[in-house]
Amino acid sequence: MKLDFNNTAEPIARLIEEFNKLPGIGPKSAQRLTYHLLQSPQEKSEELAKAILSLKQDLSLCPVCFNITDVNPCSLCSDSGRDHTKICVVEDPADILPLERTRKFNGVYHVLHGVISPADGIGPDEIKIKELLMRLQDGAVTEIILATNPNTEGEATAMYIHGLVAPLGIQMTRLARGLPYGGDLEYADDVTLSRALEGRQQL
Amino acid sequence: MTEQPRSYQTEAIIIRRTKLGEADRILTLFTPEYGKLRAIAKGSRRPGSKFGGHVELLTHSLLQLARGHNLEIVTQAQTMNSFLPLREDLKRLSSGLYLAELIDAFISEDIEDRDLFDFVIMTLKELSTAENLDTVLRYFELHLLHKMGYQPQLQTCSGCGARLYPGTNCFSAAHGGVLCVECGFDEPAARSISVNALKVLRLWQTCDYATAYKVNINQELTIELESVLREYIRHVLEKQLKSTAFLDMLRH
Helix, strand or coil: CCCCCCCCCHHHHHHHHHHHCCCCCCHHHHHHHHHHHHHCCHHHHHHHHHHHHHHHHCCEECCCCCCEECCCCCCCCCCCCCEEEEEEEECCHHHHHHHHHCCCCCEEEEECCCCCEHHHCECHHHCCHHHHHHHCCCCCCCEEEECCCCCHHHHHHHHHHHHHHHHHCCEEEECCCCCCCCCCHHHCCHHHHHHHHHCCCCC | CCCCCCEEEEEEEEEEEEEECCCEEEEEEEECCCEEEEEEECCCCCCCCCCHHHHCCCCEEEEEEECCCCCEEEEEEEEEECCHHHHCCHHHHHHHHHHHHHHHHHCCECCCCHHHHHHHHHHHHHHHHCCCHHHHHHHHHHHHHHHCCCCCECCECCCCCCECCCCCEEEECCCCEEECHHHHHCCCCCEEECHHHHHHHHHHHHCCHHHHHHCCCCHHHHHHHHHHHHHHHHHHHCCCCCCHHHHHHHHC
């Protein structure tokens, strides 16, 4: 929707329009943010502008794991305290943070930057699967943990990678799929429940 | 105009999903009474969501929907069939995803067609168990085309109406069927179709799934049937479906 800027100074109109393009920001919030910046001191706006610029200028993809990073290679890949024989494969850079918070995984990551989604025209060549296979060539990796999302596209991607990596004889595991903590059995679907039953564990 | 209820129940197959905002999804539903619908499943991307796997792609679910301004809102969801074996095999799953894209492309909003819905459910069951997935897909394409009013003309020449003679004939997507050799000669976009392919297609037009499986189809014929129907579907839809690329990739 085009916003109507009758009689509004051009710089104000421009910033409102830019804010309005951001997710979750409607025309009213965009207006409020713009007038807020207008009334706050010059340095505040400069800091914001610099932060936005540096986001693109100073960040790049780690050439090893394709996580977003400001150093080359990223801090996870260059950490010698981590176990480089285990690779956890995730869909997006944002998936690393919750996994790191668990403190249960001390290996390294591989970010696919998407999942196979045939109807959207996203096939294996559109995501970083070839790059994962390259990392396996030197034979140092002993385990791959597939941590793609437990939904149709995530499963398809995991199965596809499994098909490619299985012949190499590397151990492959998939994050357990079952009932979420804090969930409710009553609302569980059959796929989740069947997998929870299949993966049940001795107490 | 009669007042429509604010909330209603429907069976649905989830044929497409897109992310919305932080934790929501927009679902494209194929339903027996309302054709294609779009609905928001709020919070369905959170792990503890009550919708969870009930609104996964290719799930047959019973949904309670509330009327929204643009999109319906899912308020309750219960799986009727999750086609579990379909999800555990990449070839079956990718065939299912192709089927979903096909339905999305062919079905328009607001059509009521219980038979078609039941046929899609039956096909998803077949895709979960059948040995020859290519046969299931070709059979489905053929019957979907028929139900949508694009049944290919396979009995007589669709150019001059003449009887077809056994031997190689032509297939023309633009004519919507088979052409005799003379008509095919005048039609540069037509392709050849073998007598075996023609026989198989004719049989499949009239038989059920169980009979369709009995036909023995070699690799060459599989590829021919696929490319004839794919070409015709591309002509009808005026676009190439995207998920075919992944199916082709898995075959090689």
